[in-house]
Amino acid sequence: MEKNLFELPQGFRVAACSSGIKKSGKLDLALICSDQPASCAGVFTTNKVVAAPVVVTAPRVRNGECQAILVNSGNANACTGEAGLVDALRSGELTAQALGIATELVAVSSTGVIGATLPMACFEKHIPLLAESLNCGPIDAVATAIMTTDAFPKKSARMITLGNREVRILGVAKGAGMIHPDMATMLAFVLTDAAIPAELLDQSLRQAVNGSFNRITVDRDTSTNDMVLLLASGAAENAPFASDSPDAETFNQALREILLDLAKMIVRDGEGATKLVRIQVDGASSEEDALLAARSIATSALVKTAFFGEDANWGRIIAAAGYSGAEVEPDRVSIRFDNVPMVAAGLGLGPEQEILASEVLKRAEFTVTVDLGLGSGCAYYYTSDLSYDYVRINADYRT
């Protein structure tokens, strides 16, 4: 029998339901549970306005152990004051009671409307039912239950070998724009049956997030609820490995790929996005400079509207590098769209190249490479175009 890549890693069970938080009757509440306390790591929003579930979950995850994740969509429980904190704590308690585990082992997570309190009756009724219906997957119902304005559910998986053990890593994510109307947030939950201590898990997760979720932009807005959790059940029973071992590199590589897959899906599903564009900056004075320039180009409204218009407007790209704070010497800059050179030594290469570049811009995915010609610093960023639909989606009344 062929193995299913997306099978749930060993030691986990999941369930999802429609609890009534979303008026539409769509899936809106999910539970992920490990048979034993899993080692865990988490990365949380850097916004100083932090939603209640992040306030509750972050310190618990820092302890390095987690056994259950309760996540709802349709309501972010953000800007809800003390009442919101009480609700987040209560939903954790309900989960712990239903599963017969310690409250400190429960992570809670929310995404949806800002400023409205959670409809706790939905939680009181449905958490026990979810606990009873826990199953071995597939994870698709969970991936769907965490969606807000997402156009499609997002999952990615890898199978690797650690020692002589087969290990699964499976991730789901939601997000379509850093914040939607009031539908806040990027969430990602990654499960693995690898046996890895929490400290190593934390290192791996931070590296992987830095190369993925921290390298995408839809609209520069950072939500109050962003959360990435990584749980390792240990059920694959691989031998322990050190942080500098080949096994660690195998695991890290797979985790990076999964998070980058998910991150690119979020950009592709960006509000109103019609294109996924990789901004690659090479030849910067330093890696920091490369990142500054890449981020500046990737977030420029003028660059993003030009992508939407399929206009190979290199003047905007060079200007965005110029105000990024990175060292830039215009007469050393070269730019290409996929393999089509557009600019060399700071000067446009003429109308024939523009015609070739316009063909590249018609693609759904392409790479803009900007070589600053100064050093060896490299960085990338993924971005979407800025379309009428972005404005339409975000200008709509909340009601």
Place this chain on the structure above:
Amino acid sequence: MEKNLFELPQGFRVAACSSGIKKSGKLDLALICSDQPASCAGVFTTNKVVAAPVVVTAPRVRNGECQAILVNSGNANACTGEAGLVDALRSGELTAQALGIATELVAVSSTGVIGATLPMACFEKHIPLLAESLNCGPIDAVATAIMTTDAFPKKSARMITLGNREVRILGVAKGAGMIHPDMATMLAFVLTDAAIPAELLDQSLRQAVNGSFNRITVDRDTSTNDMVLLLASGAAENAPFASDSPDAETFNQALREILLDLAKMIVRDGEGATKLVRIQVDGASSEEDALLAARSIATSALVKTAFFGEDANWGRIIAAAGYSGAEVEPDRVSIRFDNVPMVAAGLGLGPEQEILASEVLKRAEFTVTVDLGLGSGCAYYYTSDLSYDYVRINADYRT
């Protein structure tokens, strides 16, 4: 006879023409000339990709003396390499020859398409004609000749008394978005007949720019050609005054008002803008924090689309303050739209207030006041909404 506020300050003459740079046949070349060398000050783009006219003009202005400004629209002479530098120098020479003054006393300025070299034949032919047609105003033809995608010419003036002398200050500006398709740039030229040494002029200009052009945002993009020049002919023959004198304060106040007038006109004329919104942040821990929060709110694509949708979406505003880098304690934040309170102690004040706030959002101009409740730091920023038309204008092909 009633005095005309917009009369040209004494000691200046101006001229404008259609030189053929713009294919449309619209005004595209202007000359501003002082009878005697004027004291001067300038502020230039901070973009590291700097257009040739800025490279030529900035060091000349730093000498503190200027007698003529030659400005063209339709072509930015940016990203044009050495050829562009030669052209900028040559257009200055042509101006100096036509006027019989030293080349170092000529400022050159350009705005328009990036990456194309200047059509020098237009300059060779029309600069001598402009010099012959210099006149005492009005300044309107100059204000029109510097327009690119601007919907209307922009001028502002004040009359003040320094000692017992009547003094005029008159400014023109162009800009509609920090950069347009390839129509780069914000330009402003301010003329006064006050007698003021260059050092004082420089102080006054920097303060005034900081409170005006540095407090507006249409799309965060900083152009390669931005330039603000202030020339003082001295023809009003007021007595000299010190930088801490009442006369200095009178002058500074008038200059601030003129630049803020012009800056607000640029936002009102922002690409696709339908609203002019003042973001006022009070109660920050410091002035720096207030500015960080105000800028973050003013530049958020989600906040700007909500303004376009006339949606009093305070969740986005509080989130944008939260990720600004400023100190923010959510439960101390209050927000109001003009005089309508929306948020107190970090919590929404309910649907009745939302209805009242929606009325405010229908106005063409309003103020959003965010009080962080932490200290006495204050700052403001002017912004526009983000509309379909912004996308349409910027996604259009350049051709």
